[in-house]
Amino acid sequence: MLPIYVDLDDVLSDTTQSFIKILRREFGKNVDFEDIFSFDLKVSFNLSDSEYEHFFYRAHQPEVIMEFSPIEGAIGVLGEWTKLGYHVSIVTGRLTSAYEASLDWLAKHKVPYHAFTMVDKYSRKNIDSNIAISMEQFSKMKFCLAMEDSTMMAQHLSQKMAIPVALIDRPWNRNANLNHNITRYTSWYDILNDFPTP
Ligand SMILES: [Mg+2]
Numbered sequence: 001m002l003p004i005y006v007d008l009d010d011v012l013s014d015t016t017q018s019f020i021k022i023l024r025r026e027f028g029k030n031v032d033f034e035d036i037f038s039f040d041l042k043v044s045f046n047l048s049d050s051e052y053e054h055f056f057y058r059a060h061q062p063e064v065i066m067e068f069s070p071i072e073g074a075i076g077v078l079g080e081w082t083k084l085g086y087h088v089s090i091v092t093g094r095l096t097s098a099y100e101a102s103l104d105w106l107a108k109h110k111v112p113y114h115a116f117t118m119v120d121k122y123s124r125k126n127i128d129s130n131i132a133i134s135m136e137q138f139s140k141m142k143f144c145l146a147m148e149d150s151t152m153m154a155q156h157l158s159q160k161m162a163i164p165v166a167l168i169d170r171p172w173n174r175n176a177n178l179n180h181n182i183t184r185y186t187s188w189y190d191i192l193n194d195f196p197t198p
Contacts, residue, residue, distance in 0.1 A: 003114065004081060005146035007153070008092035008102065011168050012075075012111065013068040016041075022058055027051060039150055039172045060094065062101035070109050071168075073188035078112045080192060087114040089143065093121030093153075096128040121153055145195055151176040158182050166191045 009015040016036060023029045023045055036044040042052040058064055078088050090113050094102060099118060106113060118132035139161055146157045149168045157163045158181035165182045167173060178184065185191050 001085060001087070002142050002144040003087035003089040005143040005148075005157070005163070006078070006088055006090050006113070007146075007148045007150070008090055008094065010071075010149040010170055011147050012071060012078075012090065013105065014071050015068050016170075018064070018068050019045075019055075019059060022055065022064065026055070026058065034171050036171050037175075039152070044172065060098045060101075062098075062104070065098060065101040065105055066108065068105065070111070071188065073192075075109060075111055077188045077192045081195075082112040086144075088112060089115040089117065091117045091119055091138070093119055093124075093150075095124060095126060096131040097126065099131055121150070147191065149173060154182050155179070166194075 006012055017033060019041065020031055020033060023031055027047070029045065031045055038044045041047075041055070042049075045052075045055070047055060082088060090106070090111075092102065096118055103116060106116070117138075119138045120127045120129075120132045120134055121138075135156075139156075142161075143157075143163050145166065146154075146163045147166045147168060148154045148157065149170045149172075151167075151173045154165045154167045154173070154176065158165045158179055162181070167176065167178070167182050167184045169184050169186045176182075183194070
């Protein structure tokens with residue numbers, strides 16, 4: 001049985017809701033979640049280059065990561081799938097500097113999973129290639145289902161890798177051009193209902 005791919009930020013962890021708080025605290029900016037129209041937060045948050053650099057640095061600090069809340073339903077559904085014999089593979093594009101903090105967060109919330117993989121999904125700077133694999137290496141992996149919020153990754157998974165994708169509904173993916181292999185979901189419970197058994 002192939003593993004299930006689960007993205008971390010804004011699929012399993014309510015990351016962007018925490019980012020809104022950082023933005024308010026450190027830049028005095030108020031942004032409504034529903035107005036985050038671009039996956040590029042520099043654009044959605046209307047930050048200068050230096051402001052974005054500071055924001056991005058803060059967003060990857062361990063104490064900030066540890067404050068993220070899990071998305072409602074996610075951990076329970078992963079537990080259900082684990083009981084059914086599925087393997088859960090968490091695949092994140094976070095900076096490699098967040099490796100330890102990400103594992104600590106998964107342990108803190110007792111997330112059931114079997115593998116944790118960092119992938120250079122977005123060609124970011126400061127990625128340690130001893131920790132993160134490239135998109136080319138990643139593309140050889142196989143999964144029975146993928147859960148993503150990034151339009152770019154959803155298209156890559158569904159088209160290049162022929163994996164059915166559950167796209168978690170977010171303001172920044174609402175204009176996405178979905179193909180037949182991508183289904184939009186607003187709740188983890190709905191995904192569980194659609195993919196109940198191996
Ligand atoms: Mg994500």
